[in-house]
Amino acid sequence: MGVAAAAVASYPLLWREWCQTWGATEQEAQATLPGDDLLLHPDLLTTRAITVETPPGRIWPWLVQMGSGRGGAYTYDWIENLFGLNMHSAEEILPQFQDLHLGDVLPVGEGGPKLLVEVLEVDHALVLRSDDGRWVWAFVLHEIPGGTRLISRNRIAVPDASPLLRWFNQLVMEPGSLVMEQKMLRGIKERAEWYL
Template sequence: MKGTVLQRPGRWLTWGATAVEVRATLPGDEFLADPDIVSTRAVTIDAPPEAVWPWLVQMGSGRGGAYTYDWIENLFGLDMHSADEILPQFQHLAGGDELPLGKNGPAMRVEVLDPGRTLVFRSVDGAWVWGFHLRPNRAGTRLISRNRIALALRAGPGRATYRLVMEPGSLIMERRMLLGIKQRAEGAS
């Protein structure tokens, strides 16, 4: 049902995030005001935000990858090859830039670019908003990832399948991505 956000407590949609982070309104939330699913996941990185930022801006298909399981990404034709170094040619991202998801996937448009703080993408069809938020803390940086998704399937078996397969699958991939960024940023600091 429209308007009911599936932000259940639990690890699938809130892995690593504090209750405050889960409840927080973050830049980019306004681009999809009435999502069906919201995930907020986070990790603490022992490095300052400026050491994490370059890893975020180079992400993408045919760019620095997604720091996940490349072989899974590439089963879906996403052309992901996760970099283990900062790639200077992909450090110049601007608002409005569109990054494709593979050769045939939808593009993700840069909607918010606040260097060292916030990077928000929105799919060109408007059904997905994905934000990355860097918050300095005593340990270094909190990297918060927020996904807001509108589903075409409002009810029935397709929605149940999505919840049972895609939500845990997204946790597996996003957890790997967050830990991959953490490992790379800490190693480069």
């Protein structure tokens, strides 16, 4: 019990920045990315990244097919589906979901938010914004020698949250989102490096 209390108490000071910027360089975490202008003053900002040893064009098909009833989210499907999100992570590129356009909707379950495609720069940037405008999720691909940096940035606004809800979001939802996003980024990496 004491260890858990110490972990909770130390999270804001010792672990929060690591949780919010897992895998990202300091430069990536501070960079202006496509979609940042869609939600200027978020209450939560995370920038997480991974190196994928393949060119951006091999990663892009996995990004554009994401969504409920589509290619899934490449994370822990069983957790997603506890919330009724109908996520089934594809192990192959699905041709029927490759023709994405600005304004298209990527669903997050039947009752979840609808993510609208706001920025679509092939092989470089895919930015989604929730229909209520409180969540912007950007995927950015930067080619580097020998591969690509895959950067995921979440900008979330919770303007009407009570202090208790803000506390819950910080101590439970932030670390929980890291667990899911780590799995997603690793899942995309594995698929893009393996799939021909």
